[in-house]
Structure formats: structure tokens, C-alpha cells
Amino acid sequence: MGIHDIIEGKKQWRAHMARVKALPPDYQIVYKEMQKYLFKIGPIDLLGGSLLPGILDFFEEGVAAGKGVLELIGDDVAAFCDDLVKDSRTYADIYQESISGKHDTAEK
Incomplete structure (x- = not known):
């Protein structure tokens, strides 16, 4: 990753966050909690x-x-997020796999 990529990434992130700040306050709160x-x-x-x-x-x-933000996602923000990423690999998955791999080799 070069310096140009870093600068471009920062520009994109700032533009993204500017869009978040343009949302109504209740949407901003829920978005930041989801994030x-x-x-x-x-x-x-x-x-x-x-x-x-x-x-x-x-x-x-x-x-x-x-619509209100809770009309869109429901009352349980964490459950909504879990549904969004249910098929995605997480860093926790990778960690668990690494522990399982080490544990399996230790038993052999």
C-alpha cells in the first residue's frame, strides 16, 4: 500500500463520515453504534x-x-448487525481456527 492509496483511503473515509453527519441525530447514533x-x-x-x-x-x-431508524432495523441493533455479517469470515473465526489447529497438533 503506497502513500497515494493511504491518502485516497482517507479522502474516501472523510467523505463517508460527512454523509453520516448529514443524517438525522437518531440515525447517526445508531450508525455509530453499529460501526x-x-x-x-x-x-x-x-x-x-x-x-x-x-x-x-x-x-x-x-x-x-x-422512516425512523428503528423502523428500518428493529430494536436490536446487534442482531441486525449479526444478520448482516452472518456469512462473513471474521478475525475471531481466524483466531478460533488457529487455536483449534494448535490444539489438534498438541493432541497428536
Whole structure:
């Protein structure tokens, strides 16, 4: 990754966050909580993928339709996030596989 890629990535992230700040306050709160949760569970393609921009697009459509954020995602933000990444590999999966591999070789 070169310096140009880093600069371009920062520009994209700032533009993304500017879109988040343009959302109504309740949407911003839920988006930031979702972002924190997703960073904790760590889907591998979170930063380079389309997950966060997709959520933002979904929220912008909800705002345009005049819906509240909880009408879109329900009351359980974590469950909504889990459904989004249920088929994605996470860093926790990789860690568990590495532990399992070490454990299996230790038994042999």
C-alpha cells in the first residue's frame, strides 16, 4: 500500500463520515453504534468492502422515505448487525481456527 492509496483511503473515509453527519441525530447514533459493534466483531472485509457504505445507503433511503431508524432495523441493533455479517469470515473465526489447529497438533 503506497502513500497515494493511504491518502485516497482517507479522502474516501472523510467523505463517508460527512454523509453520516448529514443524517438525522437518531440515525447517526445508531450508525455509530453499529460501526463500533462491527469493528469489535471484525468482519475481514469491513473496511475494504461495501458493508458500511451499504448501511449508509440504506439509512439515507430510510430518511428519504420518512422512516425512523428503528423502523428500518428493529430494536436490536446487534442482531441486525449479526444478520448482516452472518456469512462473513471474521478475525475471531481466524483466531478460533488457529487455536483449534494448535490444539489438534498438541493432541497428536
